[in-house]
Structures are given as structure tokens and as C-alpha cells.
Amino acid sequence: MTDMTSDSRARSSRAKGLSTKFAVHAVLAGYTLIAIFPVILVVLNSFKNRRGIFTDPLGIPAGETFSMEGYATVLTEGDFLTYFSNSLIVTVSSLFLILLLGAMAAHALAEYRFRLNTFIGIYLILGIMVPIRLGTVAILELMVDLNLVNTLLALILVYTASGLPVAVFILTEFMRTLSRDIKDCARVDGLSEYRIFFEVVVPLIRPVLATVAVFSMIPIWNDLWFPLILASGDATKTVTLGVQQFIGQYTVNWSAVLASLSIAILPVLGLYALFSRQLIAGITSGAVKG
């Protein structure tokens, strides 16, 4: 009797465990679906002709609705490859600068005791609370004065500035948790402060650098505002801006728009894959464990 009751209790609790697990996965799957649905829709419709898009937006491209005309337009009309490389140059350069300067600033704030340390720390992360777009007019004037309008450098500078506060904030918090001993050990080993940063600290913070890279990257890649204002010339257009040429005042070439968006997803995916590998490698290496 007792055996049976305890057995059934165990069974029911196991069943309960299963059902909560199922619920959790259902929620996650649902969320994933909602998040990824627009992307799927974009990619699907990019392979259809105009009629296909409008008569059956959810349908699979097949038979007479299947068409590569969007891709053909994108690759022949306009200078899509240039836009593409512009986006890539701007994103990668900004990311590099954000990570390099952010990590160096964070290292200084976390490692060295100097007067104004707290003040500089607060100053550096104050930008989190002030949207950089509020300064658009001033930034434009500045870029005009510096003769940087319609250059990629203008975009790189702006994105670096806007990405730094969060990067400094997160990296500083993490660097404070790094073991002091390992840096001291490097000092006893005779490394200069710069080499301590590059050879000891950077390998230790790789997973965090990857995290910062991932979430700094997306807004830069997707931004329309600053390319429009600072670099709308044909030679400096980014992908997001380039897509706009297919959106006319009266007609929109949906196939082309969707095709260009589909292509634009690829490099971000690539970069993400790169960083997330770092992230996982870092987490599993147990780098900071005593």
C-alpha cells in the first residue's frame, strides 16, 4: 500500500516535472517563433515576384510566384555591393574601437587608484542616459567643420562615441571581479602595463568582449538616422540607406527591398556566430576560476 502511494506520488511529481518542462519549452518556442517570424517572412517573400507577395504573403515561393527578380534588381541596379561594404566597414571599425577603447578605459578605472577615478568613471558612462540623437545638430555642425560629412569616418566616430558608455560600464564592472593576483604576477614577471592589458587581461575578458560586441553591433548595422544625416552620398551609403532607393514615393519595389534586407541579415549572422563561439569558449574555459 505505502509502496503504491509513494510510487504514484513519485509518478505524479515526475509528470508535473515533465509538464512544467513542456510549458517552459512551449513558451520559449512560442517566443522564438514570434521573434523569428518577420525574418522568415522577409526571406520567403524575397524569393517571390510582386504578384506573389501581394496575393499570398504567407505562401511558400513555388511555381509561378517564385522569382529572383528582387535579387537581380538589387545586384544590378544601384551600387549595392558598395553599400554593403560600407556597412561592414562602419560596423566592424566601430566595434573594434568600442571594444578597444572601452576595455582600456575599463581597465584603467578598475585597476588604478588615481584622483578623479570615480568622477571619470561617472563621466564615461553618463552617455547611457543621454540619447546621442539629441546631439544630432551639434554633431552635424561638428562634422561639417571637420570636413567629415559624407565620409565613413564620421559614422565610425559617432557610433564609437555612442557605444562606449555601455561598453565601459559593463567592462568596468566585470574587470573589478578579475583576480588582482594574476595582474600582480605579470608585474613581477616584468610585463609593462600595456602588455599586462593585452596579454593577461584581454584573454580573461574575451567572453565579456564578445557579449558587448554582439549587442553593440546590431544598432549600428541597422541605423538609418546617422547615415541619412551624415553620409547620404552615393559612395558612403550604408545598406539600410541603400534599401531606401527601392522605396519610392508612389511605388515600392518590394521584391528588391526584401531581397536587400535578406542579404543584409547575412553578415550580422556571421559576426554573431563568430562572437558567440568566443562567448561559449570563454564560458567553458572556466577562465577566472580560482
Added chain:
Amino acid sequence: MSDLVLKDVRKSYGDAKVIHGVDLEIRDGEFVVFVGPSGCGKSTLLRMIAGLESITGGDVVIGGEQVNDIAPADRGIAMVFQSYALYPHKDVYGNMAFALRHAGEDKAVIDERVKKAADILGLDALLKRKPKELSGGQRQRVAIGRAIVRDPEIFLFDEPLSNLDAALRVQMRVEILRLHQRLKTTMIYVTHDQVEAMTLADRIVVLRDGRIEQVGTPLELYHHPKNHFVAGFIGSPKMNFLACDRVGDGTQVTAHGSAPITVLVKPRDAAGPFTLGVRPEHVDLVEPGQGQLDGTILVAERLGGETFLHVDLGDSEPFVVKADGNVRYVSGDPVGLSFPSDALHLFDANGDAFEHVERHALIA
């Protein structure tokens, strides 16, 4: 020549004074242990010797040269840290070779020195492993190996065994001792564990609140502690302290209304209240009424070979007696305590010890 001299060394962090003027001479080849409770400034002092902490006042002199403003790498020291501080992305060989590679040493020389250190520490089979693939003991061995490879004048250890479990700690302690016998290099070792200090040191430096309380050989500190603090810190279980009154010519005391207890110290003028110090191992158990004091057994802690008896004398703290493993006392038994006068300690109101009439036979 790598004598180390500290002259009135001081350290403050802002307004907080951490080290209050430390004077110390460490001879070439000596094994010196800094011991003291947590937060007393042991690590700070060691880091000042290493050059990792700036010196607020005084001088650090190594081999006759003042090194206050010399970088850690140029002081001829190597340091082993409590957290091992291995470079996680380098393998064991890479960790041990790192400093030499950085110094631009010849590849063959590096290889030879790393192999030799690995041999001394039994790390030969582990050279290709990453730190995460090592146990705590192995990691600490790598950290020590990394120090050996640099062939320093002075080894600095900051609580290197604190992260290891008890059995491994004993084993590594012996290894460090043998390493010292083999290399004959000056070693300065920081610990809060007085057993480590007693077993390792040629000389122990007892620190409290940034001041040296006493410097001496382990037996000197054990038999002739200069004050109440050192007496209580060295020895395990710790010394018993009884409030007492001096009677007669000043070398006899009574505690808890006991019969006069003779303490073999040189009498001097000092203000009371006085404290009698008795180590648990220096008490004889006798029939009630036969000794100078009577009490009741509270607890008998039996370790097999020995028994720790906690005796109630009416104080808030029990009086601990170390007895043979075969004593038959149980909780509640009455017991008499007899104190042999040559092993007793007497402290004045400041905690300063009265000097013993005779030095212990083992101490020159």
C-alpha cells in the same frame, strides 16, 4: 648577497594607516614566516617587499641596495599567490616559461630551466595541460614552479596553501620545506595559520595591526612569548589565561583563590591586574584537593592519542587541559590541577610578559 632589510617601513591608504613602522632584518637563505590574524597587514608588507605596493615611509633594502622605487621584476624576487594566479590560456609549460620568454631568454635555456623545475615538483607529465585541467595542489605546484624557473634571490609566498584541503596542505608544507633545503634561497612566507608558521619557519615574525609583536624562532615564541598576544596566538590549543594576584615576593600568584602558585620569572615592578598563562600541555591532572586549583570536567574531546579536557573553573571560558588519550574522566568529574612552575607565564596589565628566570634548554 640577498639580505633583506626593512627600515621603519610604513604604509597608509589615504588616512588609514596599515603598517606602522616595521624594522626587520632577514638574512640570506633564511626562511621567515609572517604570521598574524587576518587583516593585520601581512600581505601588504609582503607586497611592499615585492614592489607591488608603494611605500609610504621607510626603506626596503635588498642586498644592500635601496629598492623603494625599483620595479618588481628588477628586485630579484618571485612571488607565489594564494589564488595561484596562473595564466588560464597558457599551458603549464607556457606558464612556467612566460617570464623568461618575456625577458628574451634563450629557448634552450628556458627549456632546461622549465624541465628542471618540473622535475623538482613532479610536474613532468603535466606540462601540456591547461590550468583548468589541474587539481588545486597541482596548480599551486605550477605556481611554485613558475617562481623557481625565475631563479630569484628571494621567494615570496602569500598564503599559498590556504585554498587547499587539510591533507594536501600538510603534504605541500613538507614539499616547500624540502624545496628550501634544496635551493637554500631566502623565503618569506605569509600565513595566518600558526601551525604552518611553526613547522616552516627558521624565524617567525608575529604581526598585529601593522606592528611587529615579536620576532624569533618557533621555540622562542612558544617558550618565551613577549606578550599576551603572542602567547595566545602561538600554540594549539591556545594558552589558558587566568586573572591572578601577585603574592609574596612577586613570583607567586593566586588565581581563583588557589593556593600560591610559583612562577619562575624575574620579579619587576608592574601594574596589575595580572594574568597567568598556562599552556594546555603544561598542566598535571591530580586528585581534587591535591593540586593548586580544583574544577569540574565539562567536556572530554577524545582524539585517540590525546584528550582535550575542558575544565570549568568558574570563568566564562573553560580551562583546556591536554591529557593522555587513556584518561578516564567523563563530563561532571571533579579534577585537581597542578601547575609546574617552570612552564608558566605571567603578564602585567599591558599584556607584557615577565621575563623567565631561565631560558628554555633548546634555545641558545
